[in-house]
Amino acid sequence: MKKISFIALLLICSFISMEAQNEMQALRYSQYTPFGTARFAAQGGAIGALGGDLSSVLVNPAGLGFYRLTEFSFTPSFYWVNTSSNFMGSTVDDSQLKFNVGSLGFVSSTTSDKKSGIVGASYSLGYNTLVNFNNRTTIRGINDNSSLLDDFTWHANADPDNLSPYYEQLAYDAYLMPFDSVAGEYWHDMQLDGYGQDLHRVSQQSGYIGEYSLSGAFNFSNLLYFGASVGIHAVRFYEEIYHTETDYDDHVLDFDSFSFREFNNTRGWGYTFKFGMILRPMQLIRVGASFQLPTYYYLTDEKFSDINSYWDSSSGISDARASSPNGIYDYKLKTPFRANAHASVILFKLATISAGYEFVDYSSARLDAYDYKFFDENDQIRQDFQAAHNLKTGAEVRLNSLYLRAGTQYLMSPFVDSRNNAESWLYSGGLGIRTGGTYFDISYTHSNRSEVYGMYAFQPGSNEVSINQINGNNLMFTVGFKF
Numbered sequence: 001m002k003k004i005s006f007i008a009l010l011l012i013c014s015f016i017s018m019e020a021q022n023e024m025q026a027l028r029y030s031q032y033t034p035f036g037t038a039r040f041a042a043q044g045g046a047i048g049a050l051g052g053d054l055s056s057v058l059v060n061p062a063g064l065g066f067y068r069l070t071e072f073s074f075t076p077s078f079y080w081v082n083t084s085s086n087f088m089g090s091t092v093d094d095s096q097l098k099f100n101v102g103s104l105g106f107v108s109s110t111t112s113d114k115k116s117g118i119v120g121a122s123y124s125l126g127y128n129t130l131v132n133f134n135n136r137t138t139i140r141g142i143n144d145n146s147s148l149l150d151d152f153t154w155h156a157n158a159d160p161d162n163l164s165p166y167y168e169q170l171a172y173d174a175y176l177m178p179f180d181s182v183a184g185e186y187w188h189d190m191q192l193d194g195y196g197q198d199l200h201r202v203s204q205q206s207g208y209i210g211e212y213s214l215s216g217a218f219n220f221s222n223l224l225y226f227g228a229s230v231g232i233h234a235v236r237f238y239e240e241i242y243h244t245e246t247d248y249d250d251h252v253l254d255f256d257s258f259s260f261r262e263f264n265n266t267r268g269w270g271y272t273f274k275f276g277m278i279l280r281p282m283q284l285i286r287v288g289a290s291f292q293l294p295t296y297y298y299l300t301d302e303k304f305s306d307i308n309s310y311w312d313s314s315s316g317i318s319d320a321r322a323s324s325p326n327g328i329y330d331y332k333l334k335t336p337f338r339a340n341a342h343a344s345v346i347l348f349k350l351a352t353i354s355a356g357y358e359f360v361d362y363s364s365a366r367l368d369a370y371d372y373k374f375f376d377e378n379d380q381i382r383q384d385f386q387a388a389h390n391l392k393t394g395a396e397v398r399l400n401s402l403y404l405r406a407g408t409q410y411l412m413s414p415f416v417d418s419r420n421n422a423e424s425w426l427y428s429g430g431l432g433i434r435t436g437g438t439y440f441d442i443s444y445t446h447s448n449r450s451e452v453y454g455m456y457a458f459q460p461g462s463n464e465v466s467i468n469q470i471n472g473n474n475l476m477f478t479v480g481f482k483f
Contacts, residue, residue, distance in 0.1 A: 022377040023384060025266075026365040027414060028133075029209065029235060029297060030335040033426070033447075034058045035102035035129040037075050038478040042430030042443035043394025044407025046354040048342030049278055049288040051225070054105050054126055054480075057215040059340055059356065060276035060290035061227030064122040064217035067109040073480035075103040080473050081135050085453070087199070087466040088141035096136040100208065102476050103128050111219075120219035131209040132474075133237055136202070137453065139466045143199040146458035148243055148260060149188040152177055154459055156186040166262075166305045166324045173322035174309040176258055193252040197245045201455060207237040207266075215274075225278040225288075233270040233295060239263070243455070254315035260307045268299035270333075276340075284346050292338040294364075303327040331369040336360050349398060356392040362414040363387065388412035394428075403432040405443070424449035437482040447472040 034040075036055030040047055047053055051063025054073050080097040105126020112119050149171060156168040156177065163169040168186075171177035177186050190197065210233065217227030239262075246257040276290030305324045311317040337360075344354040362385035367374040394407035409426040430443030451468040458464055 022367055022374060023380045025301075026333055026335075026367055026377075026381055027362060027385065028237070029131075029299075029333055030360075030362055030365050031411075031414065032130045032209070033132075033411070035075070035077055035100065035132070035474065035476065037073060037103045037480075038430055038441035038443035038476045039396075039403075039405065039432060041102070041445050041474065041476055042405035042407060042428050042432075042441070043354060043396060044356075044392045044409045044426065044428050046342070046356040046392035046394035046407055046409075047344070048276070048290060048340055048354075048356045049286040049344040050342075050346075050352060050354050051278060051286075054107060054124060055103055055128060057124060057126065057213050057227075057229045057231075057274070058128055058130075058211075060278065060288050060342060061215045061229040061274055062217050062225040062276040062278045062288060062290070064107060064109075064124055064215060064227050065120060065219040065225035065278070067107050067122040068111055068120070069482045070106065070108045071480060071482045072106040073103065073478055075101070075476055075478040077102040077129070077474055077476045079132050079134060079475075082471045082473070083135065083137045084469045085137055085139045085466045086468070087139045088143060088145075090141035092138045092140050094136050094138040094202075096134055096204070098132070098134040098206065100129055100132060101127065101210075102474075103478070105213075116221045118218055118220060119222060121217070122219075123216040124213070126213050126215070128211050128213070129208055130211050130233070133205045133207040135470065136204040137466075137468055139199070139201040139203075139453070139455070141199055142196060142248075143245070143464070144196050146456075146464050147188065147190050147195060147197065147245055148456050149176055149190065149245075149258075150458035151456035153186045153188055153191075154457075160186070166303060166327065170260075170305060170307040170322040170324060174258070174307050174320040175311075175317060176307070176309050189252050189255045193255075196249065196251060197257075198248040200242075200244045200246075202240075202242045203453070204240045205238065207235075209236075210234045223280055225280070227276050229274040231272045231274065231295075233272065233297070235266060235268045235270065235297065235299060237264075237266040239265065250312075254312050254317060256310040256312050258307060258309045260305070262305040263303065265302050266299055267302075268297055270295045270297035270335075272296070278342075284348075286342075286344045286346070288342040290340045290342070292340075294337050295335040297333040297335070299331055299333060301327075301329050301331070329369075331367060331372075331374075334366045334368075336362055336364045351397045352395065354392075354394045358390040358392070359387065360390070361387040384416055385414050386416045388414055401434050403434070403441075405430045405432065420452055422449060422451065432478075439478075439480045439482075441478040441480075443474075443476050445472075445474040445476075447474075 040055035056063025215229035
């Protein structure tokens with residue numbers, strides 16, 4: 001897919017298609033792992049039927065109907081991720097720490113003395129972080145198999161009249177990919193003298209998706225609760241890729257090393273709507289369902305890349321540098337519809353046990369633009385992605401003013417091909433203290449998943465990949481006031 005050649009390099013590659021940049025863009029902005037409040041996070045986000053929390057709007061806005069007072073809360077978050085890459089038998093560890101705002105907002109409610117009809121109503125204004133993109137991965141190893149220059153040369157030879165100004169043209173301008181006019185093709189030095197260069201790559205990402213929401217809920221006879229929410233999403237994604245290959249044992253004639261850098265960022269906004277209900281047939285049981293309509297995003301991608309080549313002093317070739325233009329492209333994305341089912345059991349005032357189920361069909365995401373209809377990319381989305389069935393469980397135990405909490409989440413892999421398995425498990429726990437009109441909650445969440453990181457395709461259908469293990473950690477604190 002060279003139509004929009006400046007969209008980000010593949011991060012989680014598919015063995016089926018290494019040209020799936022835009023498919024992966026669609027997936028990146030369709031997967032949500034909301035932060036919410038510390039209480040929400042500690043119970044694995046499984047409070048869709050329990051309600052009574054500012055983060056209820058994330059899964060089921062009907063949960064606001066259980067409020068009786070006005071409440072304000074603020075949740076800062078410290079998120080760090082540890083990565084371990086395995087490339088050519090070499091393992092490298094890396095980590096990154098970032099501060100975030102998990103949740104911020106207030107809820108206001110009114111109640112009446114009536115026993116039937118509308119006996120209460122609430123509304124909220126708030127912010128919740130839906131996705132944290134912060135991550136840094138370092139990959140290093142002796143590559144006896146290929147080079148990033150192989151990716152450039154086969155693309156150049158496939159379409160010699162349209163060299164990408166962000167990739168192939170840079171390699172040509174830096175003397176790394178000369179053209180053989182006799183053979184009529186591009187080539188590079190390692191194809192002649194053999195591979196075995198020291199490959200070093202650092203991929204660093206940052207950014208977030210945050211939701212600003214206006215939500216409301218009604219309490220009917222303390223039996224049925226209905227709620228709705230409109231959400232405005234802010235998208236910020238930044239990526240820096242540093243790729244270096246060095247002829248460390250001087251076996252390639254004239255060549256010493258080259259370094260390639262790529263900078264991608266995405267900015268934009270979107271909107272969505274949520275609807276939910278909760279039924280409380282008896283004091284001990286609550287069941288609910290909620291639906292989130294597709295989010296419609298308006299996104300802008302920006303891209304810049306450059307390359308530096310370095311040569312042996314005896315080669316007679318001057319070191320060179322080439323830079324791309326600044327690329328900008330506007331497009332739209334429709335994310336999948338989401339459906340949730342929830343249940344909670346309230347064991348008097350001693351404990352609660354909650355569970356949640358989410359259905360989201362990632363194959364239904366769609367890309368569009370004013371000058372390009374993404375027919376091939378949308379077909380690839382249908383083929384590569386599947387419907388996911390995500391599960392959440394949580395529990396809370398009350399010991400006077402102290403609350404102990406724990407939860408877990410299972411997020412199914414969105415890929416059809418099992419070799420791209422990207423399922424994820426999240427484990428969480430925390431505690432809370434409530435005294436009068438003030439409360440303090442703390443939670444810790446640990447997640448782990450594997451990632452097939454595609455660096456480049458050295459020939460059509462053959463990809464150079466690193467197998468990465470990613471462990472995320474999120475420490476959150478919520479301070480709240482009721483009045």
